[in-house]
Amino acid sequence: MTIPRKSDVVVIGGGVIGTSIAFNLARMGAGKVVLLERRQLASGSTGLSSGLVRMHYDNPLEGNFAFKSLETFQHFDEIVGGDCGFARTGFLRTVKPHNLEELKANVTMLQSIGVNTRLVTRDEIRVLERLCTRIPAMETGTIRRGHAGINDHTPDKHALLGPAPGIEGFYCAIGFSRHGFKEAPVVGQAMAELILNGRAEIVDITPLRLTRFEEGQPYHGPYPYHD
Numbered sequence: 001m002t003i004p005r006k007s008d009v010v011v012i013g014g015g016v017i018g019t020s021i022a023f024n025l026a027r028m029g030a031g032k033v034v035l036l037e038r039r040q041l042a043s044g045s046t047g048l049s050s051g052l053v054r055m056h057y058d059n060p061l062e063g064n065f066a067f068k069s070l071e072t073f074q075h076f077d078e079i080v081g082g083d084c085g086f087a088r089t090g091f092l093r094t095v096k097p098h099n100l101e102e103l104k105a106n107v108t109m110l111q112s113i114g115v116n117t118r119l120v121t122r123d124e125i126r127v128l129e130r131l132c133t134r135i136p137a138m139e140t141g142t143i144r145r146g147h148a149g150i151n152d153h154t155p156d157k158h159a160l161l162g163p164a165p166g167i168e169g170f171y172c173a174i175g176f177s178r179h180g181f182k183e184a185p186v187v188g189q190a191m192a193e194l195i196l197n198g199r200a201e202i203v204d205i206t207p208l209r210l211t212r213f214e215e216g217q218p219y220h221g222p223y224p225y226h227d
């Protein structure tokens with residue numbers, strides 16, 4: 001394949017993050033956008049992802065990433081084109097008893113973002129569990145296969161987003177750990193806004209700047225769960 005000799009923006013990496021950034025740059029009129037992938041699209045973590053699009057987070061930044069990205073999965077054909085295979089399921093998050101107050105605070109925080117979530121009681125969970133065991137396929141179900149990939153943790157377990165210090169015109173969107181798939185639509189838009197306009201409008205991503213560790217400001221939500 002011939003690589004174009006000139007472009008306005010080059011995106012390196014054809015996973016869900018790089019493709020979303022390239023898509024948003026093109027959509028926002030960035031000019032000629034070239035996406036470079038050393039193997040095949042989605043041949044990294046993206047192709048191994050379970051594709052779980054959950055909304056429960058213990059910090060408002062990722063709550064916003066997930067919630068605002070949901071619209072793209074729900075209306076993929078109109079926004080991007082084609083069928084992304086999104087199926088709405090529901091999600092149950094349990095925490096240890098000593099995290100109850102944090103759970104309550106996080107549910108309130110997520111509701112304020114717009115996430116359709118609520119606290120359920122132990123009795124409601126028991127009813128759900130009983131219903132599940134009555135589904136014959138679940139009683140006899142076995143694990144058929146598994147797969148594994150790299151979990152790219154940063155010290156605070158959040159991504160690195162923003163300009164690389166000291167390298168003009170070079171931006172990073174890396175280190176998404178287990179969250180990148182569901183966050184990609186908004187991360188792509190935020191990065192495109194940052195690159196083209198100097199500032200991400202859809203979500204303020206400055207808490208995830210590359211310099212936060214040397215500044216002694218790792219990112220944590222106000223109510224983290226303690227294991």
Ligand SMILES: Cc1cc2nc3c(=O)[nH]c(=O)nc-3n(C[C@H](O)[C@H](O)[C@H](O)COP(=O)(O)OP(=O)(O)OC[C@H]3O[C@@H](n4cnc5c(N)ncnc54)[C@H](O)[C@@H]3O)c2cc1C
Pocket residue numbers: 012013014015016017018036037038039040041042043044045046047048049050051052053147148149150151173174175176177178179180181182183
């Ligand atoms: C087993 C597993 C399950 C997961 N489940 C979920 C989930 O349920 N929900 C969720 O939201 N997230 C999940 N994740 C996390 C999610 O998959 C990742 O956060 C996301 O795919 C990261 O996307 P990426 O584009 O940053 O990286 P990648 O998908 O790894 O893409 C990087 C790409 O860059 C290319 N590349 C690297 N170097 C170069 C180079 N020098 N030149 C050109 N190309 C290069 C690679 O070939 C690769 O294609 C899971 C991850 C794993 C491993």
